[in-house]
Amino acid sequence: MHRLPLVAVSACTRQLGAHPFHLVGDKYVRAVVEAADALPMMLPALPGLLSPSEVLAQVDGLLLTGSPSNIEPWHYQGAPSAPGTLHDPARDASNLALIPAALREGVPLLAICRGFQELNVALCGTLHACVHEVGRFNDHREPADQPVQVQYAARQPLLVQPGGLLERLGLPRRCQVNSIHGQGIDRLAPGLQVEALAEDGLIEAVSLPDARAFALGVQFHPEWQVLSHPHYLAIFRAFGAACRQRAERRTATGAFA
Numbered sequence: 001m002h003r004l005p006l007v008a009v010s011a012c013t014r015q016l017g018a019h020p021f022h023l024v025g026d027k028y029v030r031a032v033v034e035a036a037d038a039l040p041m042m043l044p045a046l047p048g049l050l051s052p053s054e055v056l057a058q059v060d061g062l063l064l065t066g067s068p069s070n071i072e073p074w075h076y077q078g079a080p081s082a083p084g085t086l087h088d089p090a091r092d093a094s095n096l097a098l099i100p101a102a103l104r105e106g107v108p109l110l111a112i113c114r115g116f117q118e119l120n121v122a123l124c125g126t127l128h129a130c131v132h133e134v135g136r137f138n139d140h141r142e143p144a145d146q147p148v149q150v151q152y153a154a155r156q157p158l159l160v161q162p163g164g165l166l167e168r169l170g171l172p173r174r175c176q177v178n179s180i181h182g183q184g185i186d187r188l189a190p191g192l193q194v195e196a197l198a199e200d201g202l203i204e205a206v207s208l209p210d211a212r213a214f215a216l217g218v219q220f221h222p223e224w225q226v227l228s229h230p231h232y233l234a235i236f237r238a239f240g241a242a243c244r245q246r247a248e249r250r251t252a253t254g255a256f257a
Contacts, residue, residue, distance in 0.1 A: 004037065004039040004247075005038045005061060005240070005243035005247040006039050006061075007032050007036065007038045007059065007062070007243055008055060009028055009029055009063045010062070013090045013091060025065060028112075030223075031223035035232075037244075059107065060250070061108040061239065062108070063112070064095055064111040064116075064118055065115055065223075069086040069087055069091065072089060095122070096121060099111075099122035103212070106213045108239060109213070110216055113220070116219050117183050117219075119217040120185050120206070123189035123190065124189050126186040137200045137201070138198070140179060141181070151180060152180070154177050154178045156176065156177055157174060157176060158171075158176065161194055164194075164195045165216055166195045166216075171231050171234065178224055179198065191208055192207070193207050204219045214241075214242035216238075216239070
């Protein structure tokens with residue numbers, strides 16, 4: 001019987017009315033099903049209640065999602081955030097502990113937008129809290145007054161670096177992606193390799209060449225309408241294949257018994 005690999009999809013926390021909620025965007029879980037051919041499992045942000053090793057022992061892959069919230073700057077020795085900045089300390093605590101554990105244990109990892117930033121911070125890199133305030137970079141934020149179809153349109157050039165994972169996945173040297181974000185990588189974490197840049201030089205994708213399994217972080221949003229975009233689809237297909245390989249190994253060793 002065919003068993004779908006199980007992918008943990010990181011959740012955000014929100015207060016809705018009188019109650020706290022754990023939330024995952026529809027586009028992420030759909031992409032896991034449709035493009036990675038895997039079963040998504042929402043992973044609540046419950047630091048202290050769920051240990052990384054317990055979580056990772058149950059899953060075949062880890063997807064770190066985007067979010068409207070920003071990583072609290074004390075995690076990377078940054079200056080205090082501007083008033084009104086949305087934070088999610090439970091997600092920070094959960095994901096920043098999960099990432100190094102996933103890499104140690106060889107769990108395939110795909111990190112998107114906020115997840116891309118979490119990957120860099122978890123491995124001791126730093127961030128620009130407001131990319132548009134750094135003089136040498138463009139404003140990478142979405143046009144707030146436009147519908148979501150316009151916001152997520154593939155309009156930013158992506159400069160894929162030679163010899164990396166994205167090139168091996170078939171991405172051309174230059175293509176268009178839907179990169180919309182406020183934060184961005186400042187100092188690249190040790191061990192990470194630059195996979196792609198924006199035209200202004202901002203890092204847009206990274207990988208871990210020494211990782212035990214698939215490990216990719218992208219600042220853009222390949223989950224958006226993934227079946228209609230061959231470059232996005234290639235990323236999710238590769239992630240799904242790595243998750244299936246882990247699932248097959250775990251089955252062969254009796255990990256599901």
